Amino acid sequence: MNSIPLKAALAIWLFLTFSAASSRSQMASNHDADTAAIKQFVANFADTWNSHDAHGVAMHYVEDGDFSSVKGEASHGRKELEDHYTMIFTTFLKNAHTTDTVRSIRFLAPDLASVDIDWLVNEPSAPGGVLRKGLLTWMLSKRNGQWMIVIYHEQSF
Amino acid sequence: MISSRLKVALAITLFLVFSSGFAWAQMASKTDADSAAIKQCVAAWEDAWNRHDAHATAAAYVEDGEFSSTTGVPSHGAKELEAHYNEIFTTFLKDAHRSDTVRSIRFLTPEIASVDIDWQMTGARTRDGKDAPNRKGLLTWVVTKQRNGQWMITIYHESAF
Numbered sequence: 001m002n003s004i005p006l007k008a009a010l011a012i013w014l015f016l017t018f019s020a021a022s023s024r025s026q027m028a029s030n031h032d033a034d035t036a037a038i039k040q041f042v043a044n045f046a047d048t049w050n051s052h053d054a055h056g057v058a059m060h061y062v063e064d065g066d067f068s069s070v071k072g073e074a075s076h077g078r079k080e081l082e083d084h085y086t087m088i089f090t091t092f093l094k095n096a097h098t099t100d101t102v103r104s105i106r107f108l109a110p111d112l113a114s115v116d117i118d119w120l121v122n123e124p125s126a127p128g129g130v131l132r133k134g135l136l137t138w139m140l141s142k143r144n145g146q147w148m149i150v151i152y153h154e155q156s157f
Numbered sequence: 158m159i160s161s162r163l164k165v166a167l168a169i170t171l172f173l174v175f176s177s178g179f180a181w182a183q184m185a186s187k188t189d190a191d192s193a194a195i196k197q198c199v200a201a202w203e204d205a206w207n208r209h210d211a212h213a214t215a216a217a218y219v220e221d222g223e224f225s226s227t228t229g230v231p232s233h234g235a236k237e238l239e240a241h242y243n244e245i246f247t248t249f250l251k252d253a254h255r256s257d258t259v260r261s262i263r264f265l266t267p268e269i270a271s272v273d274i275d276w277q278m279t280g281a282r283t284r285d286g287k288d289a290p291n292r293k294g295l296l297t298w299v300v301t302k303q304r305n306g307q308w309m310i311t312i313y314h315e316s317a318f
Contacts, residue, residue: 008165066263068273071318072295106223106312108269114299114312116225135229137297137314139271151263151271153297155316157228 031107034147038140039102041147042117046100052093054085061149062141070132070156096123096131103135111142119154132156188264191308195272195300196259198308203257209250211242218310219301227294227317249289253280257296268302269311276315294318 041060048056058081061067067075067084075084103116115138123131139151198217205213215238218224224232224241232241260273274296281289294317300308 004161005165008169012169068295068297070316072275072316108299108301108311109266112265112269118229135225135314137225139265139299141265150265151297153295153314153316155227155229155314157317 030110034107034110034113034142035105038105038113038115038147041140042100042102042115045149046098049098052089054082054089057085058082061152062143065149065152067152068154070134070154093121093123093131095125096121098122100136113140113147114138115140187267191264191267191270191302192262194302194306195262195270195308198300198310199257199259199272199274199298202310203255206242207254209246211239211246214242215239218313219303222310222313224313225315227315249282249284249286250278250280252282253278260295270300270308272296272298272300274298292317 045057045060048060058078061078061081064077065081067081075081099120099122101118103118105116106114108114115136117136117138119132119134119136120130121132122129134154134156137153137155138149140147141150142148202214202217205217215235218235218238221234222238224238232238255276255278258275260275262273263271265271276292276294276296278292281292283289294315297314297316298310299312301311302308
């Protein structure tokens, strides 16, 4: 009778030990794959932005994603986000083109990363053709294997 | 035999269900306490900054904390951070005073939060010593909870507008 709980306890202990060790060794190689996936995600975001697809851009966010503009104005959730992008793509950014270059990625957890992105927005009527130059700071979360934006901040300088 | 196996299985199931339910219930009340602790972290940092204490200002960061300025210039780690604050507090910000107001806190995990902070500054000078206009903008921090329960800055970004 005693041996069964002992065996069960041993099995649980082995499982926990093994899964912790396995997740640690996987972490290093996953980081390389995740770094590549995040860069791909940023490139895809820029492509979608450059086709001025407001719905497509909003879908790069999680359902309750947060956006904050260069002036600190906030949009929250996919509906507000899509409205925001529709507004900018039909008004002052309708001829704009963005170039986003990943500067650094910091993993805060295996499924959570802070990403700094050098940012350039070209617009034909802007002085020198440059409307914005600055830094994007994104908090990304991996959901069902896909990296998505939880929080988007941008600064222009 | 079967019944004792069942008992073990039941005990394990109950343990897992209870501990996850317990964790959920704890999370809500912890969030209030953690929000208060994060606001305290911001207030303590603001106070250190206004005393122009470079060491104390840098000490609000984790050991490998990251700072990025309004123009995207980074400082990384305790030593660089202290040197950065030392430089600004002895030059163009030596008479500056700031005020910081937490706008929102978003918990990404129980130990990691993103914090938006409205900031304003008076008394800043230009690099050549002339009075500069008042500044304002948004700080966006990633703060992490340490083993002692204290929240510290892991990543600091600031924008001016």
